[in-house]
Amino acid sequence: MTALAAYLGFSVLLFGIGLYGLLQRRSLIAMLIALELMLAAVAVNVVVLTTYAGRDPGAGQVMALVLVGVAAAETALGLSLFVAIHRAQATIDVETVSELKG
Amino acid sequence: MNWAGAVFGASAAVALIGALGAVGLKNIFHNILSFALAMLGVAGVFLSLGSDFLAVVFALVYVGAVAIAMVYAVMLSDPLDEPRRPRSRSKVLGAAAFAAVGALAIWLVVYRAHWLSPGGPRRVSAAEIGVRFLQDYVLAFELISVLLLVAMIGAVTIARRVRPPGGRG
Numbered sequence: 122m123t124a125l126a127a128y129l130g131f132s133v134l135l136f137g138i139g140l141y142g143l144l145q146r147r148s149l150i151a152m153l154i155a156l157e158l159m160l161a162a163v164a165v166n167v168v169v170l171t172t173y174a175g176r177d178p179g180a181g182q183v184m185a186l187v188l189v190g191v192a193a194a195e196t197a198l199g200l201s202l203f204v205a206i207h208r209a210q211a212t213i214d215v216e217t218v219s220e221l222k223g
Numbered sequence: 224m225n226w227a228g229a230v231f232g233a234s235a236a237v238a239l240i241g242a243l244g245a246v247g248l249k250n251i252f253h254n255i256l257s258f259a260l261a262m263l264g265v266a267g268v269f270l271s272l273g274s275d276f277l278a279v280v281f282a283l284v285y286v287g288a289v290a291i292a293m294v295y296a297v298m299l300s301d302p303l304d305e306p307r308r309p310r311s312r313s314k315v316l317g318a319a320a321f322a323a324v325g326a327l328a329i330w331l332v333v334y335r336a337h338w339l340s341p342g343g344p345r346r347v348s349a350a351e352i353g354v355r356f357l358q359d360y361v362l363a364f365e366l367i368s369v370l371l372l373v374a375m376i377g378a379v380t381i382a383r384r385v386r387p388p389g390g391r392g
Contacts, residue, residue, distance in 0.1 A: 124228070129333050131235045131268065135242055135261075137326030142246025144318035147310070150251055150296055154258045157289065158242050161265045161281075172272055174338035178347045179355045182274055183363065186352070189284055190367040194374035196289050200296040201382035207300035208384070 128169040136162035149203050149213040157192060164188045231271035238264025251297055259290040276349035 135158060142155030164185040171181025203213050210218055241261030245254050262285035269278040356364045 124231075125338065126334065127231065127235075128268075128272075130330065131231075131239070133326050133330045133333065134239060135265075136329065137322045138239070138242040138246055140325055141318055141322035144321060145310075145315055146246065148251055150293060150300070151246070151254055154245050154254055154293065157258065157285070158245060158261060161262065161285075164281075165265060165268060168269065168272060168274055168277065170338070172274070172345065178274075178345050179351050180360075182277055182347050182352050183355050183360045185274075185277055186280060186356075187363050187367050189280055190371060193284055193289065194370050196292060197374050197378040198381070200292055201378035203296055204299045204382045213300050 125169065125173045128173070129166065132162045132166040132169065135159075135165065147214050147216055149206070149215060149218075150200075152215070153196065153199050153203075157196065160188060160192045227271045227273075231268060234264045234267025234271060236264070237261075238268060240264075252294070255290055255293045255297065258293070259286045262286055262290070273346040276347075276352055 139155045139158035139162060142158065143152055146152050146155060167188070168178075168181050168185050171184070172178045175181060206218055207213050210220070212218060238261050241257045241259075241264055244257030245261055248254055248257060262281055265285075266278040266281040269275075269281060
């Protein structure tokens, strides 16, 4: 097993764990945590592929840093939305917060 | 086994254990702590790739900022002593099966691709990243700055307690 395959396998495992958590958890904060795990797996993948199999490793690092920024913005907005939802409905359970469901 | 391999093995193990705890444990506070552990592991993986600046950024942003913000959100919203309703077994199994199938599909695509490989990893210094951000990728840099500003203002606006008009704030 090459080093590249080991890194890619780690990234796929992290992504799979995040996907499972996103589907299985009911608390919105836990789902956000799972989403962050998936984003981290994507960042690892970008950096690994540009480092091992690309011509420009610097571009991959820039891309990963942009990903971190987007993830931070998403977390800030998501958490503030959860606080607002909790204030309006007294719960952040996704099976209870279904007011917009058709 | 060289140093990079040893660092990668240890960090990957820490990251995967942390990730399993972050989705598997019942207590949301334990989830957040495991998430911080997983992100430390991911930072170690970046360290083993020779991208030390990215490792520091991950540790700072995720462990230092995101995890703390999540703890605040838990304190403000999710009561820890809320009674837990049992989850139906079929839903858990379905989620696990879907995640396993998805990961397997990604792995097959990734494993069968023929990647170019012009040699081993090359170290990218923090100075090079800074130069790239201010020359080739200055648009991405400015966009991410504006995005973060808008997200912060939006977060404050959304989470602010709405008071009746005319009331004293």
